[in-house]
Amino acid sequence: NAGVTQTPKFRILKIGQSMTLQCTQDMNHNYMYWYRQDPGMGLKLIYYSVGAGITDKGEVPNGYNVSRSTTEDFPLRLELAAPSQTSVYFCASRRKGQGGEKLFFGSGTQLSVL
Amino acid sequence: AQTVTQSQPEMSVQEAETVTLSCTYDTSESNYYLFWYKQPPSRQMILVIRQEAYKQQNATENRFSVNFQKAAKSFSLKISDSQLGDTAMYFCALSLHSWGKFQFGAGTQVVVTP
Known part of the structure; x- marks a missing residue:
């Protein structure tokens, strides 16, 4: 049972570049x-x-986008990376209850982001 | 809006001693859950203890216990017989039954010294 898998583990971006952080879970969790x-x-x-198909903003959504086309996957897109987005990103999931x-x-x- | 506040950025305790971490929260809901998570230097997030708001009895997990004061909206964590392995960042978190969000406080760094 892999649980929640995030890729990549490390990444360096230049200012203005874009990237997608991948997240997948194999526990059939509704919430991500x-x-x-x-x-x-x-x-x-x-x-x-x-x-699947339902997303909502949290506290700090600016500069990011997400999609949820399947139950398993929840990718996070960074557009036009800025130094303020230098951080550790965690994906998490839990079952609906x-x-x-x-x-x-x-x-x-x-x-x-450099 | 729901908020979770941890007012102690850092706490130091000697081995075998007891330390208490503070957490206050705000919600207008009556049905919610409170959690303490531990994050050691490995960055892994570990569930320490969970409390259901409708239960008056304070939760206990081995050396970890909580003091849940619902009227005061306070949820403190007591670590007894502290061990070096307890050195970590501790996060208080709030989850509502009616709400998909899972909100964390700013964290308290606990350092256990020999």
Whole structure:
């Protein structure tokens, strides 16, 4: 059971470049999330999805886009990368329920924008 | 809007001693869940403990326990008999039954010293 898989693990981008962070889960979870974690800080929600075809903004959505065409995949797109997007990005998922279901996290993507 | 606040950026404790981490939250919902997650230097996110708001009894998991004060919207974590392996960032989080989001606080860095 692979759980939540994120690729790549590390990436360096130049200012203005674009990229897609991949996230896939094999647990048939309805809910998926993208967070960013700046050094020494907490996790800020970028986007989340409660099912295929449904996405919504979190606290810090500017500069990012997502799509959810399947239950398994939830890619995060960075357009016109900026130094402020240097961060560690985590994808997470959980099953739909009463709200008490634990989050399963990927191992993170360290992104630097130079 | 829902908020989660951790007011202690860093706490230091000696091995075998006890440390208490503070968390306050705000929500108008009556049905919600609170969590503590641990993030060691490996960056992995580990669920420590979970509390259902409708349960008055405080949750306990081995050396970890919470003090849940619903009226005060307070959810503190007590780590007893601290071990070197407890050194990590600890995050408080809120999840609502009616809401797909899973919101984290800014975190408290716990350092356990010999």
